[in-house]
Amino acid sequence: MTLVAILLATLAAGIGSVWVADLLLRAGLGRGNAQQGMLSLAAGALLATAFMHLLPEAFESEAGAKDLFLTLLVGVVFFFLLTKAELWHHGHEHHHAPLAQGEDHAHHDHAHHGHAHPSAHGHARSHRSGGGWSLLTGDSVHCFGDGILIASAFLADMRLGVIAAVSVLAHEVPHHMGDLVVMRLNSNRNAAVLKVSLAGAVTAFGGLVGYFLVGQLEAWLPFFLTIASSSFVYVALSDLIPQLQKQLSARETLAQVVWLAVGIVLVTVVSHLAHGGH
Template structure:
């Protein structure tokens, strides 16, 4: 049954984020001081990821009965692991543009790594860099989406509510990345539609990751708390090492307040989705508990009746006078 939810959720997160990114680009995501801009999207995604990790995935993992020290060790391992993937240019796929900037300093984009990561796809570094970077970008994006699918499957296996929250968080943090993907691929594709198709195909790897993740977690169900902790480490790393550093700029008070507001909005969205999804979940459990209490009560009363009858019978027998002896 979980698989029936995992596949639609992973497809929605992997491909839906591409379509939302394309729609936002068509509407116009502005980089100025007014309206919706990339900073707002990054703040929203960071809030959603942090809320999912700290308020949902980690609490669920720690309820599994595993020694906390082992789960914290798994969390540390996950953060270091995703850092190494980042360094290997497999987890985040914006690094090739930074290298292009170093190779072509005359273009005026020879910023440090933090700034290049802050605008992972915003700069063009010449036709050669675009041609070679397109396939590298799609490869990295596919690996990233595959990993997201495994994380979503792990969450769904623990609880359908967690799965929905994880899928929404993945979708939120993929939208800003896919906007950058489309900007780069438009330079190497015949049309904007072709660029959308390429990124969407990479997004389908989320469903493949979900399928494999479901099978893996089903086979290793006792390891589910560790899978949830690894999912949390991914969300925490992406939020703290990728998204939030892009927001660490000297901005006017109004723009800073907007960033904080969108960060809070991301947390609120995850909380709202969790509440809506948990409403039916609580209702089912509450109904079951009530039914259990009702059954227990019926049994208790039946037992009382039985005891009462037995007691009454014994008392009646005791009160019946013995016949007089002749």
Template sequence: MTLAAILAATLVAGIGSVWLAEALLRLGVARGRVGPEHLLSLAAGALLATAFMHLLPEAFEGAARPQVLFATLLVGLVFFFLLEKAELWHHGHEHWAGARHGHAAEDGHAHADHGPHHHHDDHQHHHHGRGGGWTLLTGDSVHCFGDGVLIASAFVADMRLGWVAALSVLAHEVPHHVGDLVVLRQRGGARNVALLKVSLAGAVSALGGLVGYFIVDRWQAALPYFLVVASSSFIYVALADLIPQLQRRLPAVQALAQVAWLAAGIGAVTLASLLAHGLEH
């Protein structure tokens, strides 16, 4: 009975939060009040707040030494840098291999119509638009796995506490998954594909719940490291990929709008985390 409740609660928290985030995005875009740059700012704020206001504080509440956690954060940042490098190299290799066969025939036409500078800019845009997807999904999966272990731990202690923990996870994951969906769509993915990928990452919470149910005591000691690794992916995506896209000269009104949406993303996650801690206590 407890295992069935854990699996149900982790799936509701992991996948349900993704679908709630999708519904909120559809509502905002349908009303015409949300543009691409607004969503990028919101995503950056949500990812940074999830890392700094929720995951890292929770990791440092455990018994792990701060020096080891900071070392884990550093290793995680370097790992996700290398992961994105590999992802960009893979896409660049595919692009180069596909272009080899048609380059000779199209070269004169391309230079006549656009010039070499346009082709170079398009190549850079292709690379930039494809980066960050696997970095984000890897960190999201680690994060969801840790959430599953947390929910299982609460259920093992008390059934009512388990449902409260699941509701808390659901609450703080919604604004974070809004950021995930925005990032993946910005990378050139279709709406349904992005929804499927983030939903699969959310489903990893059920795996964490299953593992947590059987070996909860052993995995509790590893939880801070899961949280720090997930944090490193969110920090890397926000600072290395999203915010650089927003760093260009804009009219004052648009710049203020970017800052407002960034603050909205931070505020949404912070408020959800505070409400979640209130429910737990």
């Protein structure tokens, strides 16, 4: 009975949060001029998730600070190499890579004016796919850790397990909105939802592993959280924020800053409530 409850709760938290995030985006938060706002919100949400939720939780453990910082550094370098490998792979698949790169710059110029042509950014999407893969990898690690946390809570008390699952779902929604915005730079809407949902499904795998091996894996959880943090920091700083560093009017710049702050505040508040629930 406990195992069934863990699987249902982890699936609801892992995949349900992605679907809720997609519904919110379909409500209009990702259209037209709002795209820049969503990129800002995504950057804020990812950075806040890393610095206000995952890393503090990792450092509250018995793991050494030097070991965790080393893990963070190795994670950032790993995701940089993952991005380079993806770009190198794409460059060798297409003989007209220089033209594609030109299209990428053209897409950037058009996208920031809100009228990118759908047929012009196929290559541009591929050139940014490294960030998407880094995000999915980090999401999978994060979701695996969430699954272990939910399983641990259920093994302690059924009600605590339900609270933990609801807290994880609520916490994941704002940063999955950011994930979907990033993935839609590389895929269409349905493909983006599918990819992020598959990463979210890893929560159930984490719950299953946690049910059987929670005692043995508990010592590794801080490192899982730190690796996930490194992916979110890397994606925010390398993939999102560079797209926001354009010369804009004072009003547009203020809007970016406000959305960035909204992303940070949203995740910080939800994270605080989630910890209160535990």
